[in-house]
Amino acid sequence: MEILLSSLAAGLLIGMALALVALGLTIIFGVMDIVNFAHGEFLMIGMYTGLFTAQATGLDPLFTLPVAALVGFLLGGVCYYGFIRFLIRGPMVAQLLGTFGLMLFLRNLALLIFGSEDRALHHGLLVGRSIDVGMGVIIPATKLAAAVLAIFSFWAVWMLMNRTHVGKALTATALNPQGARYMGIPTEKMNALAWGIGGATVTIAGALLVNFWSVNPFVGLLFTMIAFTIVALGGFGSVRGAFFAALVVGLIMEFPGFWDFFSYTFDIQWMYDIPMTSFKYTWVYLAYFIIMVARPRGLFGWKH
Amino acid sequence: MTSEPILAVENIKVRYSGLPVLRGVSLWVAAGETVSVVGANGAGKSTLLRAIMATQPVFDGTIRFLGREIHALSTEAIVRLGLVYVPEEKMLFGPLSVEENLRLGAYVINDAARIEQNIEFVFSLFPRLKERRTQAASTLSGGEQQMVAIGRGLMSNPRLLMLDEPSLGLAPILVDEVLDTVRRLKAEGMTILLVEQNVREALDLSDRGYVLQTGRMVKEGTGQALLDSDIFRQAFLGI
Ligand SMILES: Nc1ncnc2c1ncn2[C@@H]1O[C@H](COP(=O)(O)OP(=O)(O)OP(=O)(O)O)[C@@H](O)[C@H]1O
Ligand SMILES: [Mg+2]
Numbered sequence: 001m002e003i004l005l006s007s008l009a010a011g012l013l014i015g016m017a018l019a020l021v022a023l024g025l026t027i028i029f030g031v032m033d034i035v036n037f038a039h040g041e042f043l044m045i046g047m048y049t050g051l052f053t054a055q056a057t058g059l060d061p062l063f064t065l066p067v068a069a070l071v072g073f074l075l076g077g078v079c080y081y082g083f084i085r086f087l088i089r090g091p092m093v094a095q096l097l098g099t100f101g102l103m104l105f106l107r108n109l110a111l112l113i114f115g116s117e118d119r120a121l122h123h124g125l126l127v128g129r130s131i132d133v134g135m136g137v138i139i140p141a142t143k144l145a146a147a148v149l150a151i152f153s154f155w156a157v158w159m160l161m162n163r164t165h166v167g168k169a170l171t172a173t174a175l176n177p178q179g180a181r182y183m184g185i186p187t188e189k190m191n192a193l194a195w196g197i198g199g200a201t202v203t204i205a206g207a208l209l210v211n212f213w214s215v216n217p218f219v220g221l222l223f224t225m226i227a228f229t230i231v232a233l234g235g236f237g238s239v240r241g242a243f244f245a246a247l248v249v250g251l252i253m254e255f256p257g258f259w260d261f262f263s264y265t266f267d268i269q270w271m272y273d274i275p276m277t278s279f280k281y282t283w284v285y286l287a288y289f290i291i292m293v294a295r296p297r298g299l300f301g302w303k304h
Numbered sequence: 305m306t307s308e309p310i311l312a313v314e315n316i317k318v319r320y321s322g323l324p325v326l327r328g329v330s331l332w333v334a335a336g337e338t339v340s341v342v343g344a345n346g347a348g349k350s351t352l353l354r355a356i357m358a359t360q361p362v363f364d365g366t367i368r369f370l371g372r373e374i375h376a377l378s379t380e381a382i383v384r385l386g387l388v389y390v391p392e393e394k395m396l397f398g399p400l401s402v403e404e405n406l407r408l409g410a411y412v413i414n415d416a417a418r419i420e421q422n423i424e425f426v427f428s429l430f431p432r433l434k435e436r437r438t439q440a441a442s443t444l445s446g447g448e449q450q451m452v453a454i455g456r457g458l459m460s461n462p463r464l465l466m467l468d469e470p471s472l473g474l475a476p477i478l479v480d481e482v483l484d485t486v487r488r489l490k491a492e493g494m495t496i497l498l499v500e501q502n503v504r505e506a507l508d509l510s511d512r513g514y515v516l517q518t519g520r521m522v523k524e525g526t527g528q529a530l531l532d533s534d535i536f537r538q539a540f541l542g543i
Pocket of ligand 2: 349350351392468469
């Protein structure tokens with residue numbers, strides 16, 4: 001029972017953090033129908049930003065989140081104005097290969113600057129601390145903070161999209177860019193803003209993750225894949241969908257825990273024999289595959 | 305017309321992949337006027353309006369609005385100057401409600417009181433939209449969608465409203481309703497550039513009209529003069 005509850009709690013917590021990883025991807029797709037293969041590299045940059053600002057100031061990365069957010073916002077904006085806006089005039093293939101190229105570029109740039117070694121944060125306000133919520137469930141403080149801030153970020157983005165003038169303009173740009181232009185909406189700026197928000201949310205996620213995940217220049221791809229799975233499951237362009245899909249994916253990632261629970265509880269011999277933990281991400285990719293085949297538009301449909 | 309034209313298009317040329325679609329088109333609209341552009345399918349009417357809105361590259365010629373060369377401006381900047389285009393394709397924001405669509409039409413307006421005033425005006429023009437203000441635009445009937453498209457165009461207090469085939473695809477009774485709306489806007493003092501398939505009715509309600517034929521303005525004049533002219537009868541009535 002403890003394993004079940006622990007796995008459940010761990011799955012939901014990591015799911016919330018992953019929701020924040022996926023948020024930017026779904027926003028960018030929602031506003032301009034472009035899939036950013038470099039999304040995980042944005043996250044990697046957020047992780048390095050969190051790590052270095054924390055090391056330089058001696059503060060916890062939680063306090064340097066605004067720096068990470070600013071870096072991400074600028075990174076998104078610069079990528080849009082310097083690169084993406086030329087790509088979107090081309091065919092779909094050019095867009096795919098283009099953001100793929102951006103991924104390689106950022107990754108190798110990181111390799112050049114930071115080297116290939118794993119870096120991790122060994123100190124900090126929350127590192128190593130945990131909260132015992134009873135019934136054998138112990139929650140690491142870093143993951144709880146990540147989850148809480150992820151929810152807060154979702155709320156902020158939701159408010160921005162639904163309650164503000166600029167949010168309405170973003171929505172209009174997403175739904176019909178030409179129609180939006182005829183309303184006097186500067187769609188080019190809206191696209192850049194989507195990239196800025198997308199960049200900021202994912203670098204925040206990175207700075208939160210670095211509390212419990214070591215970083216190297218190659219860390220991005222794993223998260224890009226996970227984010228794709230979440231966005232595909234939730235429906236491309238859907239903010240609400242991304243949140244719930246991320247919880248599902250978080251639970252899928254904890255599948256080995258559930259497996260162990262069953263094998264212990266019912267003492268099933270053959271279940272013991274399969275080292276399920278070795279396949280942690282396999283389940284995520286399997287889920288991705290099944291979703292693409294069974295429900296290509298995701299649980300909530302595309303956009304909304 | 306004695307007053308200075310607010311829109312003056314001179315000798316514009318547009319090509320689609322090298323193929324000439326507008327071959328030197330000129331037109332002007334004075335403040336308070338209602339002007340129609342009529343022509344067969346494919347004559348280039350929509351292309352002309354898109355060229356004015358800078359969503360269609362213009363290869364030669366000048367476009368002046370309120371005395372200003374607008375050719376090099378962005379579409380958004382042109383809208384801010386008060387030139388509003390209601391496209392043939394309507395381009396509504398489907399999942400958003402009627403009211404949200406209308407409010408987006410007032411994007412360039414910062415004065416909240418004026419936005420409320422404009423929305424009341426649109427609702428008085430189209431009471432049916434008021435009843436359906438919370439309904440998603442995509443679930444409206446064709447006629448209601450056209451009302452939203454026109455209403456949304458009115459939300460920014462345009463100096464010139466360009467309507468591209470507002471009666472397209474509507475039942476005859478709704479066509480009359482839409483054209484009555486245009487008449488009413490004209491009576492309110494709105495300056496309108498109208499493109500219509502219902503040539504007779506359009507010219508009838510307009511002060512002046514132009515006949516566009518395969519990328520050329522072949523005739524210009526008052527509505528009645530055009531209706532009586534030979535070239536017009538040939539082009540449209542097949543006599
Ligand atoms: N994007 C485009 N690419 C290539 N050719 C185009 C494009 N848009 C329009 N055309 C061509 O330009 C010509 C004029 O088109 P336009 O839409 O301006 O005509 P129209 O007078 O508005 O016709 P309708 O009454 O059917 O709306 C047509 O021959 C059309 O096929
Ligand atoms: Mg047309």
